[in-house]
Amino acid sequence: MNFELSKEQHMIKKMVQAFADEVIQPRAIEADKEAKFPVDTFDQMGELGLLGIPFPEEYGGSGGDTLSYVLAVEEIGRVCGSTGLSYAAAVSLGASPIYAFGTEEQKEKFLTPLAQGKALGSFGLTEPNAGSDAGGTQTTAVEEGNDYIINGEKSFITNASFAKTVIVTAVTGKNEKGKNIISAIIVPTDTEGMTITSNYDKLGVRGSDTAEIVLENVRVPKENLLGDPQKGFHQFMHTLDGVEYPLQH
Ligand SMILES: Cc1cc2nc3c(=O)[nH]c(=O)nc-3n(C[C@H](O)[C@H](O)[C@H](O)COP(=O)(O)OP(=O)(O)OC[C@H]3O[C@@H](n4cnc5c(N)ncnc54)[C@H](O)[C@@H]3O)c2cc1C
Incomplete structure (x- = not known):
């Protein structure tokens, strides 16, 4: 080797x-x-x-x-x-x-x-009640016509205050076993209803922006849904494990 x-x-x-x-x-x-x-x-x-x-x-x-x-x-x-x-x-x-x-x-x-x-991108998975347990996501994205209406709260999101987009994970429905389906949706940070604040007084890496996001009736087109709506959980686990470049599939 x-x-x-x-x-x-x-x-x-x-x-x-x-x-x-x-x-x-x-x-x-x-x-x-x-x-x-x-x-x-x-x-x-x-x-x-x-x-x-x-x-x-x-x-x-x-x-x-x-x-x-x-x-x-x-x-x-x-x-x-x-x-x-x-x-x-x-x-x-x-x-x-x-x-x-x-x-x-x-x-x-x-x-x-x-x-x-x-521009900078960010990724909003963590919530006040969903950190290590990402399956506990409470943010919801409800279909309305050609759009999703997103409501929820995200915490500790790196770069969000300076980002153009945040990929938000949200519950979009239930599967046949009654479990929440979590999908990922690309949300431009200037969308109405997005409030992004960075008030964390961290002990380290203080020069890195860490933000809290509140989403109140945030409307984005359905075409912003990222990947397979049924596989949002696997997708972000794959993202956290690290994507290999160039893509192998
Ligand atoms: C600087 C910084 C940047 C971040 N950037 C991002 C970002 O860009 N996007 C994003 O989505 N998130 C981000 N996060 C959030 C980070 O992913 C979470 O902090 C992490 O997932 C842990 O979640 P939590 O803070 O809710 O801790 P908790 O999940 O509440 O965990 C607290 C403690 O309990 C332990 N614990 C948890 N569950 C169990 C269990 N079942 N059994 C035993 N022990 C357990 C943990 O190991 C930990 O020690 C960031 C965090 C920080 C500090």
Whole structure:
């Protein structure tokens, strides 16, 4: 087995290492002390293509593989835990579910700006009563005409205050055994009824935005449903385990 990095992986590691040392590291202490999310650092990371490393070029990505992305997370996290967390959440949680499970239209509309680094994505699974027990999701999405009406509350959502989209998990019905069906729906953060606040006074990774989201009669088109509505639970478990790039199916 060859454990050497490829030429491309080596180049990415060197490039991210230099950026991390020159741009991220000098601001790491301030970001943490002041609990200040470094928006302009993320703008620069977007321009360098870091937010799109594992996604194909046709969706604005850099066409890299899992290891290249991991090397970038490692180099960024080495100098600033906050930036590393927000970076990994933006790519792995905010963007990759759309890449893995989205329709062609969803990829063009929602994944492309994230992969291009023009916007940040987030992933809203956790709720006040559903943390480790994600099956306890209480947020609901009820069909009305061509839309879903979403109501509920999400907690500890990384990047949400600065994100363009949040992938929200919600109960959409019951299966034949009477168990809740949990689906994932892409919600633009500027949709009416969304209230996003970041009031957590954390003990660490304070430069990473962690937000609370209240959804009150949030209306999104049914076409924003992500992947198989029956398999939302498996999809987000797969997302949390880590998606392998490029996709194998
Ligand atoms: C900085 C930060 C960023 C985050 N970002 C996101 C995000 O972007 N999106 C998102 O959806 N969530 C996010 N989370 C939420 C995170 O996923 C949850 O905190 C996590 O799932 C744990 O849930 P909880 O906090 O409700 O703890 P709980 O589930 O209440 O667990 C509390 C304690 O009880 C233990 N415990 C729980 N169940 C059992 C059991 N059955 N048996 C034995 N012990 C048990 C746990 O191990 C833990 O020690 C973030 C959290 C933090 C702190």
